[in-house]
Amino acid sequence: MSSVLPAVTRPRLSRPSWLSPKVFRTEVLAGLVVALALIPEAISFSILAGVDPRVGLFASFTMAVTIAVCGGRPAMISAATGAIALVVAPLAREHGLDHLIAAVILGGLLQVVLAALGMAKLMRFIPRSVMVGFVNALAILIFAAQIPHLLGVPWLVYPLAALALAIMIGLPRLTRAVPAPLVAIIVLTVVTAAASMTVPTVGDQGELPDRLPALGLPQVPWTLDTLVLIAPYAAGIALVGLMESLMTAKLVDDITDTHSDKTRESWGQGVANIVTGLFGGMGGCAMIGQTMINVKASGARTRLSTFLAGVFLLVLVVALGDVVAAIPMAALVAVMIIVAVSTFDWHSVTPATLRRMPLGETLVMLTTVGTTLVTHNLAVGVATGVLTAMVIFARRVARLVEVTSVLDPEGGTRIYSVHGELFFASSNDLVYQFDYADDPQHVVIDMTNAHVWDASSVAALDAITTKYAARGKTVEIIELNRPSAAIHGSLAGRLGGGH
Numbered sequence: 001m002s003s004v005l006p007a008v009t010r011p012r013l014s015r016p017s018w019l020s021p022k023v024f025r026t027e028v029l030a031g032l033v034v035a036l037a038l039i040p041e042a043i044s045f046s047i048l049a050g051v052d053p054r055v056g057l058f059a060s061f062t063m064a065v066t067i068a069v070c071g072g073r074p075a076m077i078s079a080a081t082g083a084i085a086l087v088v089a090p091l092a093r094e095h096g097l098d099h100l101i102a103a104v105i106l107g108g109l110l111q112v113v114l115a116a117l118g119m120a121k122l123m124r125f126i127p128r129s130v131m132v133g134f135v136n137a138l139a140i141l142i143f144a145a146q147i148p149h150l151l152g153v154p155w156l157v158y159p160l161a162a163l164a165l166a167i168m169i170g171l172p173r174l175t176r177a178v179p180a181p182l183v184a185i186i187v188l189t190v191v192t193a194a195a196s197m198t199v200p201t202v203g204d205q206g207e208l209p210d211r212l213p214a215l216g217l218p219q220v221p222w223t224l225d226t227l228v229l230i231a232p233y234a235a236g237i238a239l240v241g242l243m244e245s246l247m248t249a250k251l252v253d254d255i256t257d258t259h260s261d262k263t264r265e266s267w268g269q270g271v272a273n274i275v276t277g278l279f280g281g282m283g284g285c286a287m288i289g290q291t292m293i294n295v296k297a298s299g300a301r302t303r304l305s306t307f308l309a310g311v312f313l314l315v316l317v318v319a320l321g322d323v324v325a326a327i328p329m330a331a332l333v334a335v336m337i338i339v340a341v342s343t344f345d346w347h348s349v350t351p352a353t354l355r356r357m358p359l360g361e362t363l364v365m366l367t368t369v370g371t372t373l374v375t376h377n378l379a380v381g382v383a384t385g386v387l388t389a390m391v392i393f394a395r396r397v398a399r400l401v402e403v404t405s406v407l408d409p410e411g412g413t414r415i416y417s418v419h420g421e422l423f424f425a426s427s428n429d430l431v432y433q434f435d436y437a438d439d440p441q442h443v444v445i446d447m448t449n450a451h452v453w454d455a456s457s458v459a460a461l462d463a464i465t466t467k468y469a470a471r472g473k474t475v476e477i478i479e480l481n482r483p484s485a486a487i488h489g490s491l492a493g494r495l496g497g498g499h
Helices: 021-049 053-070 082-095 097-116 119-125 128-150 157-174 180-194 224-256 262-278 288-297 303-318 321-325 329-343 351-356 359-375 378-398 455-469 482-491
Strands: 402-407 413-422 442-452 474-478
Touching: 021 053, 021 082, 021 180, 021 288, 021 303, 021 329, 053 262, 053 303, 082 097, 082 224, 097 119, 097 224, 097 262, 119 224, 119 262, 128 157, 128 224, 128 288, 128 329, 128 359, 128 378, 157 180, 157 329, 180 288, 180 329, 224 262, 224 288, 224 378, 288 303, 288 329, 303 321, 359 378, 442 455, 442 482, 455 474, 455 482
Parallel strands: 413 442, 442 474
Antiparallel strands: 402 413
């Protein structure tokens, strides 16, 4: 008697999307465009931080390559950034590069810890109006950063920039086979070289490295004093980096209609900063401008573009430094102007939108934009926007609490019904909603349609019962839901007395 063994079905391994020739070409070209755009940015941020341009360029390479493997948001670009440069600049100026690198490594470790503690989940508390303000402020900052490159320059810069803008606006209407920013960069480089034009170039921004980065530890005293010195800067690197990276990841999620792993992105940023510090880089985080070039302008969607951006950057500055140095700044300025214009949420400032939008939402957006522009710090802008939104929300909800009352037919009991959410902002006026002098001897407070959220609300209920008790009257609180009953039962009468 023969038996037939059942066929074993093996699970099919998903084929990476970038193996498709079309996707592969898009990712490679996008990586090249981003690498070209990263070079002047990294050099500028190095100068802002007060370190050699090599430090920013190496940081951009190690951040991009590491986050391509460890990050949770495919196609997002991480590199040396202006926000991190602003955080570490005082440390580099007063104590030198080695202390800066030590702070970067410690900041990376803190990011891994914060990821394990679930900081990524805090993103749910960032309102849409703050996100809109973040995007608009970022667009304005990107545009403003290009203005110095257009002032006090030879007149040839202006027609070159106009030509680049025309290419990037017109070419996509004819074909999207090749990223328009890459075409603009190549055309302007060829034109300026062929015509021997004397215009500002990438090489004018700073010296490009001629060797690969080396692995090593910072030369600092491994003492408690050093830890105390670098800890505040490390905390700044960790918090600013995570906030900008998670906000950028959410923005890319919205653009691509896909979901990303924010927890993985958080610890991935930490790992990338640790690796960057060990290779002598200045640290970094997600770059919204370069990410928009990669995702919106070039159409990239996978980790390959991020990885290749880092690889191309290193190859370009080390092996092809002379070629890269010849790229006119007008081309890169034009690329960033297009990015700024496409990043700005123009719909949010149209008269029709502003008329329909609640005043509080508009105020939150404007606060986020204004604070960011004043401080040049996106993290401070977002934090201020969230705080403003919380205050407006608390004021709005506080007005929704209502107290009604009826007298029972026999006249011996007054029944009060409380409706709404009771918390610190809404419960303060609750004590004034009762008629202590004229109510009968027995009072019932019906909480069927209310919820007690905090100790302030319990203290308000204690104050009400105390005022009635001072007049020889009894109060019965009924129909508390389970969570409200739990907090009321544990705190009632134990908060120092009502008044």
